[in-house]
Amino acid sequence: AVGSVVLVGAGPGDPGLLTLRALRALNEADVILHDRLVGAGVLALARRDAEQIEVGKQGGRHHTTQETIHALLLEHARAGRRVVRLKGGDPFVFGRGGEELEFLRAHAIPFEVVPGITAAVACAAFSGVPLTHRDHAQSVRFVTAHCRDSRDTLDWAALAQERQTLAIYMGVSELATLQARLIEHGRDATTPFALVENGSLPDQRVVCGVLGNLAERAAAHAVGSPALLILGEVAALAPSLAWFGAAP
């Protein structure tokens, strides 16, 4: 009999942010295909004798192509195994989960999806920055700026508008460009930000500032990946609502 695939969001790294459904899927899996960024603490919750295969990508350099991942999913499911495809964060927020499901559907492999805590939601909670706020932001927008392609197709004028929170999934090398483009398109240079490195993990750091000194502040603190940028009036709350890890 054909096996199945459960596409599972592992959350941002802290094993305590797995859902109960994700834990159950990890306990039942024969094979786990996981991204590189999924932490050891999460993988430790899997069934002892499950085969673990790292199919990670990092910083734009793809260690495993999407085609190879598809082929592995197909091979193991066709061998009758219960496969978990474990992704950092949530599989449907910048996770290419949709593409994997389209492939599985085309090959008649049954699947399920277990959502996860995406980085923006986790970093907000662990830095004390509400993504929306009655007084400051009526909407929140999740954006990726990982490569030249995504930078060039973004609608900067819309992103630069006030009273919305931007949660930007990006490489730290993109910060100078982000800062320049947003200011050029009208976002005020005094707009506060909170830049969260290793969100939810014991070594989390939060660097705060304003859009006008974003790249400078990040460089001064040597912020590395993974990092998530929360930009908007809500970020001004970070110093007063901090509760986890070192004060910003």
Add this chain to the structure above:
Amino acid sequence: AVGSVVLVGAGPGDPGLLTLRALRALNEADVILHDRLVGAGVLALARRDAEQIEVGKQGGRHHTTQETIHALLLEHARAGRRVVRLKGGDPFVFGRGGEELEFLRAHAIPFEVVPGITAAVACAAFSGVPLTHRDHAQSVRFVTAHCRDSRDTLDWAALAQERQTLAIYMGVSELATLQARLIEHGRDATTPFALVENGSLPDQRVVCGVLGNLAERAAAHAVGSPALLILGEVAALAPSLAWFGAAP
């Protein structure tokens, strides 16, 4: 000694979407102040002898004012209790969690935050609609349209732009207005949508269509609250990637 408050996201209703941290907080709580929309299945996971207080709001009619919630949090924490403030979804996405923490900080009550699976992420996973997709949507925007106030201050021109997904937290009564405003501001009437009622729950229903027939389709299927609207090119995947509950 003063107690503490843990602000916990309960997710969309399915107890399997609680995080392990949320479960631990529920197990340790002396008092649980919960929104009305938090399901019985979630509350059943709390410590047997914890006091449960419903401070729910529904559909804009506030059964308990925000001031009363603040006063209850303060009273129980000052009595030395471990308080869980349990909210549907995530506390920082349209949850007014920020306001509650500002109040607690002002009164020197220690707190923590446990993020939850917000409705947009849950409904996407359980309807098979990826919120972002390399070919269709480079960003996703979470918006609320719950009352006249929020409708009137939204930037409709920005919301009407292509190649972004909108995840709209709303009352079903808002659909006709949403449809009219988005089309009036240039969003194509053929933009697909997936409207998810009772997302993640056994009675989940997904109604699909295009922006031009949104209100009509919702009325024809008598869609009720809670419902979440996913609007954008990605919603065209709903029929082929459906895996949970009845086919759309």
